[in-house]
Structures are given as structure tokens and as C-alpha cells.
Amino acid sequence: MGTQPSPAPPPLALVEAAKSFGMVKALQGVSLELRAGEIHALCGENGAGKSTLVKTIAGVHQPDEGHIEVDGQPTVFAGPADAQRAGVAVIYQEPTLFPDLSVAENIFIRRQPLGRGRRIDRSAMRAATNRLFARLGVHIDPDRPARGLSIADQQLVEIAKALSFDARVLIMDEPTAALSGIEVERLFAVARSLRDNGAAVLFISHRFDEVFALCDRITVMRDGRYISTEPTAELTVDAVVRSMVGRDVTALFPKQETDVGEVVLDVAGLTRTGVFSDVNFSVRSGEIVALAGLVGAGRSEVVRAIFGVDGYDAGTVRVGGTKLTAGRPAAAMAAGIALVPEDRRQQGLVMEMSVERNATLTRRWALSRFGLLWRRAEERAARTWTDRLQVKAGHLSDLVSTLSGGNQQKVVLAKWLATEPHVLIVDEPTRGIDVGTKAEVHRLLSELAGQGMAVLMVSSELPEVLGMADRVLVMHEGRISAELSRSQATEETVMYAATGQEQEGSAA
Amino acid sequence: MVPEVTTPADSTATAPSEPPRRGRALRSMLVSREGSIIGALVVSILAAAVFVDGFASGRNAGFLILDIAAIALIALPMTLVIITGEIDLSVASTLGLTSAVMGQLWVMGLPLETIVPLCVALGAVLGAVNGVLVTVVGLPSLAVTIGTMALYRGLAYVVLGDRAVADFPFSWTGGATAPVPGTSIPWIGVLILGLALAFGVLLHATPLGRSLYAIGNNAEATRFSGVSVRWTKLWLFVATGTVASLAGIFWTLQYGSARADNAFGLELSVVAAVLLGGVSIFGGTGALPGVLGGVLLLGTIRNALRLADVSSDTLSIVTGMLLVVSVVAPNLAARLRSRRKPTGPPGRR
Amino acid sequence: MSTPVTETPLEEHGGGDPRSSRRLRQARELGILLALVLLVVITTLVNPGFLSSQSIDDLLLGATLLTILAVGQTMVIVTRCVDLSVGSILGLSAFAVGTLFVSFPSLPIVLVALAGVLVGAACGLVNGTLVATARVPALVVTLGTLYVFRGIDHWWASGTQINAADMPEEFLGIGRTSLLGIPLPAVIAVAVVLGAGWYLGSYRSGRELYAIGSEPQAARLSGIPVDRRVLGAFIANGALAGLAGVLYAARFGTLDATVGTGLELEVVAAAVVGGVAIFGGSGTVYGAALGAVLLTTIGSALPILQVNAFWQQAVVGLLILVAIGMDRLLAVRTARRLRGGESSGA
Amino acid sequence: GCGGTTRGSAEDSGSSSGPTTEADPNATIPEGLAISFLPKQLNNPYFTYANSGGEEAVAELGGEYKEVGPSDANASSQVSYINTLSQQGSDVIVTAANDPSAVCGALQQAREAGSAIVTYDSDTDPECRDAFVNQASAEGLALVQVEMIAEQIGGEGEIAFLSATPNATNQNTWLELMEEELATPEYEGIEVVDTVYGNDDDQKSFQEMQGLMQTHPDLAGVVSPTTVGLAAAARYLSTSEYKGDVKLTGLGTPNQMREYVKDGTVEEFALWDPKNLGYLAAYTGAALAAGQITGEEGQTFEAGRLGEYEIGAEGEIVLGPPTVFNADNIDDYDF
Numbered sequence A: 001m002g003t004q005p006s007p008a009p010p011p012l013a014l015v016e017a018a019k020s021f022g023m024v025k026a027l028q029g030v031s032l033e034l035r036a037g038e039i040h041a042l043c044g045e046n047g048a049g050k051s052t053l054v055k056t057i058a059g060v061h062q063p064d065e066g067h068i069e070v071d072g073q074p075t076v077f078a079g080p081a082d083a084q085r086a087g088v089a090v091i092y093q094e095p096t097l098f099p100d101l102s103v104a105e106n107i108f109i110r111r112q113p114l115g116r117g118r119r120i121d122r123s124a125m126r127a128a129t130n131r132l133f134a135r136l137g138v139h140i141d142p143d144r145p146a147r148g149l150s151i152a153d154q155q156l157v158e159i160a161k162a163l164s165f166d167a168r169v170l171i172m173d174e175p176t177a178a179l180s181g182i183e184v185e186r187l188f189a190v191a192r193s194l195r196d197n198g199a200a201v202l203f204i205s206h207r208f209d210e211v212f213a214l215c216d217r218i219t220v221m222r223d224g225r226y227i228s229t230e231p232t233a234e235l236t237v238d239a240v241v242r243s244m245v246g247r248d249v250t251a252l253f254p255k256q257e258t259d260v261g262e263v264v265l266d267v268a269g270l271t272r273t274g275v276f277s278d279v280n281f282s283v284r285s286g287e288i289v290a291l292a293g294l295v296g297a298g299r300s301e302v303v304r305a306i307f308g309v310d311g312y313d314a315g316t317v318r319v320g321g322t323k324l325t326a327g328r329p330a331a332a333m334a335a336g337i338a339l340v341p342e343d344r345r346q347q348g349l350v351m352e353m354s355v356e357r358n359a360t361l362t363r364r365w366a367l368s369r370f371g372l373l374w375r376r377a378e379e380r381a382a383r384t385w386t387d388r389l390q391v392k393a394g395h396l397s398d399l400v401s402t403l404s405g406g407n408q409q410k411v412v413l414a415k416w417l418a419t420e421p422h423v424l425i426v427d428e429p430t431r432g433i434d435v436g437t438k439a440e441v442h443r444l445l446s447e448l449a450g451q452g453m454a455v456l457m458v459s460s461e462l463p464e465v466l467g468m469a470d471r472v473l474v475m476h477e478g479r480i481s482a483e484l485s486r487s488q489a490t491e492e493t494v495m496y497a498a499t500g501q502e503q504e505g506s507a508a
Numbered sequence B: 001m002v003p004e005v006t007t008p009a010d011s012t013a014t015a016p017s018e019p020p021r022r023g024r025a026l027r028s029m030l031v032s033r034e035g036s037i038i039g040a041l042v043v044s045i046l047a048a049a050v051f052v053d054g055f056a057s058g059r060n061a062g063f064l065i066l067d068i069a070a071i072a073l074i075a076l077p078m079t080l081v082i083i084t085g086e087i088d089l090s091v092a093s094t095l096g097l098t099s100a101v102m103g104q105l106w107v108m109g110l111p112l113e114t115i116v117p118l119c120v121a122l123g124a125v126l127g128a129v130n131g132v133l134v135t136v137v138g139l140p141s142l143a144v145t146i147g148t149m150a151l152y153r154g155l156a157y158v159v160l161g162d163r164a165v166a167d168f169p170f171s172w173t174g175g176a177t178a179p180v181p182g183t184s185i186p187w188i189g190v191l192i193l194g195l196a197l198a199f200g201v202l203l204h205a206t207p208l209g210r211s212l213y214a215i216g217n218n219a220e221a222t223r224f225s226g227v228s229v230r231w232t233k234l235w236l237f238v239a240t241g242t243v244a245s246l247a248g249i250f251w252t253l254q255y256g257s258a259r260a261d262n263a264f265g266l267e268l269s270v271v272a273a274v275l276l277g278g279v280s281i282f283g284g285t286g287a288l289p290g291v292l293g294g295v296l297l298l299g300t301i302r303n304a305l306r307l308a309d310v311s312s313d314t315l316s317i318v319t320g321m322l323l324v325v326s327v328v329a330p331n332l333a334a335r336l337r338s339r340r341k342p343t344g345p346p347g348r349r
Numbered sequence C: 001m002s003t004p005v006t007e008t009p010l011e012e013h014g015g016g017d018p019r020s021s022r023r024l025r026q027a028r029e030l031g032i033l034l035a036l037v038l039l040v041v042i043t044t045l046v047n048p049g050f051l052s053s054q055s056i057d058d059l060l061l062g063a064t065l066l067t068i069l070a071v072g073q074t075m076v077i078v079t080r081c082v083d084l085s086v087g088s089i090l091g092l093s094a095f096a097v098g099t100l101f102v103s104f105p106s107l108p109i110v111l112v113a114l115a116g117v118l119v120g121a122a123c124g125l126v127n128g129t130l131v132a133t134a135r136v137p138a139l140v141v142t143l144g145t146l147y148v149f150r151g152i153d154h155w156w157a158s159g160t161q162i163n164a165a166d167m168p169e170e171f172l173g174i175g176r177t178s179l180l181g182i183p184l185p186a187v188i189a190v191a192v193v194l195g196a197g198w199y200l201g202s203y204r205s206g207r208e209l210y211a212i213g214s215e216p217q218a219a220r221l222s223g224i225p226v227d228r229r230v231l232g233a234f235i236a237n238g239a240l241a242g243l244a245g246v247l248y249a250a251r252f253g254t255l256d257a258t259v260g261t262g263l264e265l266e267v268v269a270a271a272v273v274g275g276v277a278i279f280g281g282s283g284t285v286y287g288a289a290l291g292a293v294l295l296t297t298i299g300s301a302l303p304i305l306q307v308n309a310f311w312q313q314a315v316v317g318l319l320i321l322v323a324i325g326m327d328r329l330l331a332v333r334t335a336r337r338l339r340g341g342e343s344s345g346a
Numbered sequence D: 001g002c003g004g005t006t007r008g009s010a011e012d013s014g015s016s017s018g019p020t021t022e023a024d025p026n027a028t029i030p031e032g033l034a035i036s037f038l039p040k041q042l043n044n045p046y047f048t049y050a051n052s053g054g055e056e057a058v059a060e061l062g063g064e065y066k067e068v069g070p071s072d073a074n075a076s077s078q079v080s081y082i083n084t085l086s087q088q089g090s091d092v093i094v095t096a097a098n099d100p101s102a103v104c105g106a107l108q109q110a111r112e113a114g115s116a117i118v119t120y121d122s123d124t125d126p127e128c129r130d131a132f133v134n135q136a137s138a139e140g141l142a143l144v145q146v147e148m149i150a151e152q153i154g155g156e157g158e159i160a161f162l163s164a165t166p167n168a169t170n171q172n173t174w175l176e177l178m179e180e181e182l183a184t185p186e187y188e189g190i191e192v193v194d195t196v197y198g199n200d201d202d203q204k205s206f207q208e209m210q211g212l213m214q215t216h217p218d219l220a221g222v223v224s225p226t227t228v229g230l231a232a233a234a235r236y237l238s239t240s241e242y243k244g245d246v247k248l249t250g251l252g253t254p255n256q257m258r259e260y261v262k263d264g265t266v267e268e269f270a271l272w273d274p275k276n277l278g279y280l281a282a283y284t285g286a287a288l289a290a291g292q293i294t295g296e297e298g299q300t301f302e303a304g305r306l307g308e309y310e311i312g313a314e315g316e317i318v319l320g321p322p323t324v325f326n327a328d329n330i331d332d333y334d335f
């Protein structure tokens, strides 16, 4: 590392660390210094080893080689408790809450304020929780159970938990993936104030605007290796992307112009009491329609109802003119709908099954002969689509849980594209996906539309919405508040509609 | 439903605990878990044949098969149920209730030709009750079937009370245990083999079987893939009830005695055999050959030890140890492997 | 989405009722209490003798063992484990107590009782070690040790029986003396319930048991010593089963190798009826204790209500189904309320 | 010549042995007879004690004694053990049936394979065994219990039965006979108000007793024709307010009941000597295997220290009249 040494040894450093999982070398000779009073970004493609690095620093994994230094002293973290004692607080990529415990207890587990006789002092704990939420500018009832919190709220509780440590080192692995703009701003404000008070912060995100707005230095990783560390001021997005991918990335939103055909999907008066109501829209073949809105607007719920995994109370869904039975995903699939869900770990993939079986799960019946499944046919079918999407996996029989997030997302896409749908619904298709893969996904979507597929895309990323969609539907509190053509849709018009302000720009 | 009783250990410790190796997943699975059970079975059969007087005879083989018949029958659908992450503890009570109803109907003068189909239908209904409570109402199957275990056994007593009905015609009772002509293998053995084949093909080579594993691993993602998790589970419970009542009919004829307390406590033996056969209690893994191996292994060891005049206390200890060792050994082996090589199984220290 | 355009009202986050979970739990326990009261009232109306002091004593004594076992089982179930070997542990510990009295008639009673508890704790240690250290599913392990402990018990007893005459009068007296009008074993059971409830509710390590059952993976990431806690829960459960064995010996006086056979599912049923989630993470020992008392009361009320003895088991089965069904209903309603908090505007 | 004398010959002669052949009262009992005891449940103290008598007899006969059995009192587990014994070529199987019909098939197969079958304590269907050694005639037992309770409650009042399992063969027979006896004019003043089942489980019996007391406040006496039930009921009474007021009698062992007889909870109870039961069963088996008897009514044989016995109807052999135990004689017995 070529930067000049700081006067005091860094509070936390990783030295020449290596870590393998079976055949996968997740980390190889990676060194990283987190300095007091600095926000440090870590960038890299999916599977570059960022989360593994975080877990190594947090004591979840022990490095196979190399070691950790605390204040310059080599240290061994035998478990997360050791890291916590050394003042390291971590927000993991996947929320790690206890659904049955109250929000306050989730934040203070193992460190609950004690009263007389070492009993837990509940009122002190509640007060402390409220103070933390006030700092984050949110209000979540400290006494409610964590079960049922939206993903955004879960993430906020995680952040509050990390803050409560008053840690010397704060590590955030994609904390903003589920947050909306305002919450992100608040989080940044808090992170900056921590930095100004002398904490070392490590920030991981696939959103470059955030990285450049917040961080002082950027470290890039590729394929488990350390590539570079540079001050943010001396870098551009293109430069970072180039070192991440090892080559230049072509256009992020390769929108093709297509011929829009017949109406394929037609949704009328769709209502689910308390969640969304009177949702009307249609999608034509060859068209990409984006469903935009703030987190919690009910977009995922609408597409889940269309696909039939959730029921609905009123309204109709038609595909190619025929009405779909409510609440039956099999019927939706038969009619040619595919849904790539937003939560790939819970809804998209069977993590403990092989890549191959995940890829063919949607086509079990189509691939069977005389009611029996033959390995050969399965393997061929799986290979076709994983090859087309360039899934990086050691072997098709490897468990899908061993793939990186981005590659997992590709497997989900593969399993649905294999059904050759007429209507492809994608919910947050690029959440947590690196730039390279993101561009590929976008190219793929646009190519599919070009071939006449009707695409409905739920996305929280405005650039993606604006870059990809032929038409934008904006949802606010369970209703469609605006429908914008490609030319009408701008950041302003979409955000106005998303926040519920009536706009003259909304057209039928 | 997620599997209800899980260890606090990471999921990786319980799901396939070995790191995925190169090569065919199926083959490595056979080499590891089912293979070792079947290996243990072969070894114990050979050892018993050499060292235990009277083990290696056709007559004894017949006894052995009759001994494990009910367990083997119920273990087949139970395997599928456990693979989907559920469990059915009411099977022995279903068996008992079927037996009681069979006795009562016989006392009332119905011919057995009518009684048998009625009893099979009853089993399907009892299974459906479990299934509806689990899938439609959404209750955990462990709790539901503890409840119906008490309920069905109680109903059996309500139906038949403390009586025993034992005057079934010999043509039926004798027929139930009669051997296939020219051999000493009872007919029931052939029936079990046939059913095992059917269930095996269903589980391992059909789209339905594939979705059972998927459900056991992640029911939500499976539902998102267009599988009707509810219907699948519902039918599995119906199948389990049906087979349990078949076992009840067989049991009644085998012992020539319809009683409310027939097969009391059998559910734990069935679950033990299935788990010994390498099915994970959390669902998602396991194979039918392994389960058959597990059933036969338990039966063989008990049969051989009895012939060797080992007392029933020891039998009980051996059964328990076998179960514990069968789950502990692979885990310890994996740990030792990971200690030797720096590359450990995922997610564990 | 780096360009926040307008202020959104953040106050709307995570709406829902305050303290709804605790209220749910209380509603749950009140429900059982209500069922219990109803049962007692009806039975007393049918037969006033049901509330005589003798029969209340009998009832309390009868519920003692199941209550203590249910408390121990709750501690294990909240960590998402289960212990099916409790019946065998109870049998082993009871027989150990009897054997000690036979072999060393001069040993002080307290010491013998302690030995009984220790035998239970040792069994719990075996279970816990296998579950926590070897990382194997609790259901499988304890199903195995159910057979093993029972086998050891049989092998040890080998056909002998220990009778009341073999045990000191003062020891058997434990089952007969009463404190402030309440039988001593019942007092012990109440103390166990309160102690365990207090510990689980107000101490860090107690709350960590709930955390472990709620989300094991997260528990590890939070640095909770999961293995140690689970081991502890199993040892505590074993010790309580041992204590139950001691009380069994004192109360019933006749001991052989079959003591406690088949208790395990009844204990789990008591916990489940008492609202302890079989998935772990929620439920209280108070609920479990109420469940145990309710099941015992049903056992003694049905004969008095002239319900055919053959119906008893069926009624217990129905009750279990109703109890878990009610849990589910309450949970669904709470979930709806929690969700409704945010989108009620729609 | 009938019956196998050794394992090998037993197998060889196979189906030729059986009760149909002629009895030879003078046949000698061969050395080395394999006599196996299969109780309802292993490690049950009652059977352990009874079988010790069997062991004594087998030693006198110079045979090979063996005791096997399940640890749960199940007919199905018993069948496995019968099959095992038959496979081992046991010359004599002495068993107490958990279910009169469920073990029948297996016993008959064993018989075909050359084993002599003796039942003791609980019989099976008569056609499945060669002889049944009855601990006491059912009538004798019923009578003595009725006499005891009638005398204790002064010939008048409500009584109840606390039995074993609802389908225990012998208990049910006794209950039936006792009710018949109580229906005679002599016992006009006595009314049977209830019958409950403690399943031969100590705790359950205890609770059932307690239930009886609450349901029937005017209860004058309880008869428990099972050792487990009697001991549990006595223990309940000894510490309850009903002690002395409610009379208790039935069948029990002196060791279990000594305390309650001495503290006045129980005045009198009865039982046979189980040890003699096992002893007689062993001799009966040996006599069958040797061909001295075939199980026909009227045949006689020597049973060691117990003297000569004659086979009654349906192959039944009665041990003798039951013994009544009370404070005067209880210390003379130790079982």
C-alpha cells in the first residue's frame, strides 16, 4: 500500500489475508487499513470477496493465512464477540434480526442495560433505542417485535444497532440497498458525524454516486484479490469500474428501440385490501414497462398478486385476453408469465440445491419423459441457459448457495427465461448486482423485449427506470399515481408522483 | 412451514454437511450417507450369518420381514413427508384407529371385503385432517400430529373400548403372514418391495419428487417457482394416512387381533428408522434406498441380538446409540477432515 | 436514487401497536387460565367435592411433575431444540434415588435428592454436548438417548423394584407435608416456575435463549455463545427432569425401570398448549406451567364429569389442536395489525 | 416316544410331537431340556420373582433355564421373542400372554417346530398352547376377594374396582366372577358403583384411586385385583383423610403392602405365591416335553416339592388356593 503512514497505527487492519471455501478462493493476499476519521469504500463485482472480507474482520471467518491487527497489534478474533470487544461494529449484507424479540432488544442483545441485581432495565433500553432512532430521524416502536418489519425498517434497525456500539470501527456491507433517498441521506449524515468524531468507517455499495459522495478513499477488489486503494478525489467512476472489471464497460442502459405489439398483460381494478387498490395497467409485447415508487409503495405486492403467489380481493388479470385464476402461480406460468422475485435468497432460489436443479425447477414437467426426469435432459437444459447468462459456477452440481450474489441472480433469471415466457416480470432485477452484471442484465432485458417479450420491471433505482423503460407507472401508497411515457419521464416527474403530489405530467 | 425443530447450529451443519465436491452429486451422496447405511447393513447381515446360530435361515428371514413390515410400510410415505420438512407423529394412532374400526365393523357383521376399502378410506381421511390443519390452517406439523396422535388413539378407544376382536377368519389372518409359495418370504415383503419401488421412483425420478426436495429446502422459493406447496403437502399427508391404515389392516390380520392399543408407540420407531436412513429431520435431503437400509438394519440387528440372547435392555441401548452415532459420526468426520485440510465446510469454524 | 426530491413523513415507519407482542402473549396465557377456570367451575358445579381441600391437594400434587418438566422443556424449545428423553431421565433419576437409599440408608436426604438432580443434569449434559458440540439435530439425538437412558435404567434395575418401605419415612414425607396449606412439591414447582420465568425474562443469558431460537444464524453473528447457551438449556432441563424424578420417588414410593415411560410427548404437549412455539423463539414458562396444570386438571375432571374414560385421550388431543389453532389465529391477527399500520391509508 | 429331548432331535422330530400323541406317565425327564420363560414384560418385579421359581425348578431338572422378553408389555414384541425362541429350538416355552389371540399364531408355529407351550399367569386361547398353569382358580380368587371386602365393610355399602388394563384377560375374568358373586342374595347390601383402570401403572392407578374418592363420596371399599393398583391405592389412602374409613383389599405382594398393613390402611389382602407358579410351570413344561403328559384332562404328573398335580378341563392346572395376608402372618413372607 503506497499511501503515507498515519501518525497513530490504524485502529484496524487486515494483513495479507487469504480465505478459501472449498475450491473457491474468496480472498487472496488482501490487505486493508481502516484509519481513524476516515470513510473507506470497498468496491468490487459480485463475488469479488467484499462480504467475505467483512466477515473476516468481524470474526465470523478466520483467515487461512494472514492476520488482523488492532492498533498495530496482531490479534486473533475467534468469534464475533472478540471483534465486538475490540470495538468493531458490523452491518451485514443480509439483515440479522431476531423476529421474535422486540426492536429494542434486537439492538441491545448481549448488551442490554442492566439494573439492580444484573436485571435488564427495560425502560433504560427503550429510552436508549428512542435516542438512536432520533439520531437516524426515524420512528420505529422499540417494543414491537422485529417480525413484520419491512426490509427498509429492518435495515434501519441494523444501522441503529451498529451505532449503539459507539464503535471505533463501523463496517457497513451494502446498508443502502433497501433504503430510499432520504434515509440514505440521514445515514450518510450519521456516518460523517461518526467519522468526524474519530471513528473508522468501511462502506460497501454498488452505487457509485453514494461511494463518491461519502467516502474519502476507495479500495477495489477483483476475484478475491486486492487491486488498489486511492483517494476518492483522484478517481472517476470510469476508473473505478475499469479496475473492478479489468476492462471497459459498455453502455449501462443499452436500450433498443422495438416495435410495440399487442397487449399481452392486462390488469384491471386489482385490489388487495390494505395493501394496494384499483391498480389498472397493461403491457404490450416488445415493451418494457417500469413500476416505480418509493420503498413500501406496494409494487412487489402487485406483481406477486399478478403472478398468483399472493391472492387479491378484487380485479382481473388477463394474459393474451384470457382471465387468470387468482392465487395460482402454476396457472400464471401456464399462461406464460414469469416472475423474478425481489428476494432471491428467500423467494428466488433453493439455496441448498445445485445450480442445475434450481435452473430446471420451473421446467420439471416439460423436461420429463413418460413422467420421469432424465439427468441428461436436465443437464442439457440447465447448461443452455447458464451458459447464455454466463453464470460463473465451478460446476453445475455445486450448491447455488456457494455462488456470489450476482451469479445467484443470474441463476434466477436463467430458471425463468428457460420457461420462455410471454410476460417477464422482474422485481428489482439488479439489486445488489455489480456494474458489469448490471449492464448484462439490462442488455438481456432489452434484447428480450426486442424479441417481442412483454417486460414489467419493478425498480427502485431511478436511472434504471429512466434508462430502460418505454413507459413508467408510478405507485404511491398502493395506487398508481401516474403513468408516464418515456419522453415524459424524468427524475422530477417520477419523484413527484412517487411522493403523491398531483402533477400535470400524468397522462393516460 | 420451516422445519420446526432445528438445532441452533448453522444450517450448513445439518444440510449436506460435506462441501460440495466435484463429480456427480448423486454419486457422492450414495457414497456418503446411503452408502454407509447399506454398507453397515451388509456387514451386519454377514456378521450375523457367521456368528449367530439360526440367523441364516429362510424361516428367520420370514420372521424378520414380518417383524419390520409395519415400520417399513409407514416409513415409505414418512420419508417423503420428512423430506418436505414436515413430520407425522400420528401414524401409529392412525394404525390403531384403523384396527379398532376394522374390529368394530367386523363385530357389526360386515364382510372383510367391504371393511378393508372402508378402512383404507378412513386412513386417507385421517391423513387429510392432518394435512388440512398443516397446509390450510398453517399449523406446525409436529404440534398438529402430537395432537392428532392423542385424538386418533382416543377415538380408537371410543370405538372399540377395552375389547379385542379376534375372530377374523383364518383365510385372512393366515393369508396375511403366508409366504410366497416355494419361499419363506411372506407376501407382505413383496408388497413392501413394490410400494418401495413406486415411492422410490416417485421421489427420485419424477418432477413431483424433485419439488419435494425443493419444498424441504425452501418452501417459499418453491412456491414462487409455481409448485403448489399446499397441495403437495396435503397429498403427502393423505398418502401417509392411507399407508398407515394399510399397515393397520395388515397388523390386525397378522396378529389376528383388533385392538385400540395396537402399535402403540410405533411412531418413534418409524421416525428413528427414517432418520437412521439418512433423511435430515430439517427436510431437503435423504433418499429412499437409505431409508429401506435403515429399516432393515434396525430389524437385522434386533433380530440377531435376540437370537444371540442379548437382553432387551441392550437392544434398546443399541437402537439409541445407532441413531445417535448415525448423525454424529458424519459430522465428526467432516470436522476431522476440515481440521486436516485448511479448507473447511462452509460457514463453520 | 441519490436525489431526494421531497420530504417523506418518516414517522410512518414500522407502525403497529405498541407492545402488541407482549399483549398477544398475555392474551394467550389468559386464554388458558380462562379455560382452566371454566373447567374447574363446571366440574365443581357437577360435583362440589371437586373443590374440597383434599382434591385440590391431589390436583396440585398431580400437576407438580408435569409442570416442572414443562418448564425445563420450555427452556429447550425456545432455543429451537427439543428434548424427547425427559421421561427416561426422570426414570433414571428416580431409580438412582431409590438405589441410593437402599445401598446407603444412612445418607442424608438432601444429599440423595441432590444426587438425583445431578443424575438428571448429567443426562442433560450428554444431550446438550451432542446437540451443541457435535451440531446434530436435537430431535434425533434425544430420540436416541430416549432409548439409551431407558435401556440403562432397565439394565440397572434388572427386574428389581424399590418400595416405599426401602426409603426413609422423612423422604416420603416430602410428598405429604404442606407449607401454608399447599403441598411441598407444589411449592417447589411454583418456585421452579417463578425462578425460570424470572431468569428467562430479565437476564441477558435468558433473553439470549430466545434470540437463539428466533434466528440461530443471527445469534452467532451477534456473538452470542450459542453452543454454551444451548448446552446450558439442556443441562437445566436435565436437572429439572432429575428433580422431577426425586419428587416422583418421594410421592409414589414404588420405583422400577418403567417409571416415566412415554412422558415426553405429554410434556411437549403441555408446553405447546401453553403457547410455547415449537419453532422456538417465543413462549413463556408461565404458559407452559398453565398448560401442564390444564392437562392434569382435564385428567382428573373428566372422570368426575362422568365422561367415559375412553374419551379422555381424545379430548386431550382435541384440546392440543384447539390451543395451537388459537395461537395461529392470534398470530395472524397481530401480523395483520402490524402490516396495517403502514398501509392503512390506502 | 414323543417330543424332542435335545435341540437337534426336537427339530428333527418336528411336527410329529404334539398333544395328539399318547401320554407315557412313566417317561423320564431328559437332562438338558431348554426351558425358556417369556413373561409379559422383562424386569417386571412380579415376573422376576415368579421366574426365580422357574429357575429353581429347571435347576432341579438339570435343564437349561433362560428368561427373555420385551421391555414393554406388548403382544407384538412378545411375538418377536416367541419367533426367536422357536428359531433357537427351545424345548419348552413358558409364557404369560399380553393378548390371548395376538400371540396365538406365533405360538402355534413354535409348537409345529417342536416346542412345548405352557402359559402361566395369563392364558392364551386354549388351542394355542399345551397347558395353562393357573395361579389360582378364577372362582377361588374372586371368592376370596369378595369375602374379604364384604367382611371389612360389614356386608353393606358402595364398592368400586381398581383394575389393571382394560383388556387384561385374567383381571376381566375375576371382575366378572366377582360381580356374579356379589349379585347373589348373600351380598345384597353391597353395590358396585364403578370400575376404573390404572393400566398397571403406578401413577395412573394413584390418580384413578383419587378420582374414585371424589366421584363417590359414600364409597365404603375398593377392591384392586392387581398388585400395582393395590399398592398405589394403599399409598393414596394412607396419606388421605379417607384412611381407615374406606376399606381396601385385593391382590398384592407382601413386600409392597407390609407398610400399609402395619399402619392400618389395609386389613387383609390375598395372593398366590408367584414363585410356586413359576416352579410349577417349569415342571409342567418338562412333563410335556418328556411326554409324561399331553395336556389332556385327567393326566397327572409330579411337580417336585409341590407334589402331584392333575390337569383339569382345557389343559388347565391350578396352583392351589390363594394365601390371605394380614398383620399376623405378613412377616413370614418375603416377596
Ligand SMILES: Nc1ncnc2c1ncn2[C@@H]1O[C@H](COP(=O)(O)OP(=O)(O)OP(=O)(O)O)[C@@H](O)[C@H]1O
Pocket: A021, A024, A025, A026, A044, A045, A046, A047, A048, A049, A050, A051, A052, A053, A093, A401, A402, A403, A404, A405, A406, A432, A434, B346, B347
Ligand atoms: N460460506 C461460503 N461458502 C462457500 N463459498 C462462499 C461462502 N461465502 C462466500 N463464498 C464465495 O466466496 C466468493 C466471494 O463472495 P462474497 O460474498 O464475499 O462476494 P461479494 O463481493 O460480497 O459479492 P456481492 O457484491 O454479490 O455481495 C464468492 O465466489 C462466493 O461464492
Ligand SMILES: Nc1ncnc2c1ncn2[C@@H]1O[C@H](COP(=O)(O)OP(=O)(O)OP(=O)(O)O)[C@@H](O)[C@H]1O
Pocket: A147, A148, A149, A150, A151, A275, A293, A294, A295, A296, A297, A298, A299, A300, A301, A342, A428, A460, C339, C342, C343
Ligand atoms: N416482511 C413484511 N411483513 C409484513 N409487511 C410487509 C413486509 N414487507 C413489506 N410489508 C408491507 O407491504 C407493503 C409494501 O411493502 P414493500 O416494501 O414490499 O413495497 P415495494 O413497493 O415493493 O417496495 P420495494 O420492493 O422497493 O421493497 C408495505 O405496507 C409494507 O409495510
Ligand SMILES: [Mg+2]
Pocket: A050, A051, A052, A093, A173, A405
Ligand atoms: Mg456481499
Ligand SMILES: [Mg+2]
Pocket: A299, A300, A301, A342, A427
Ligand atoms: Mg418490493
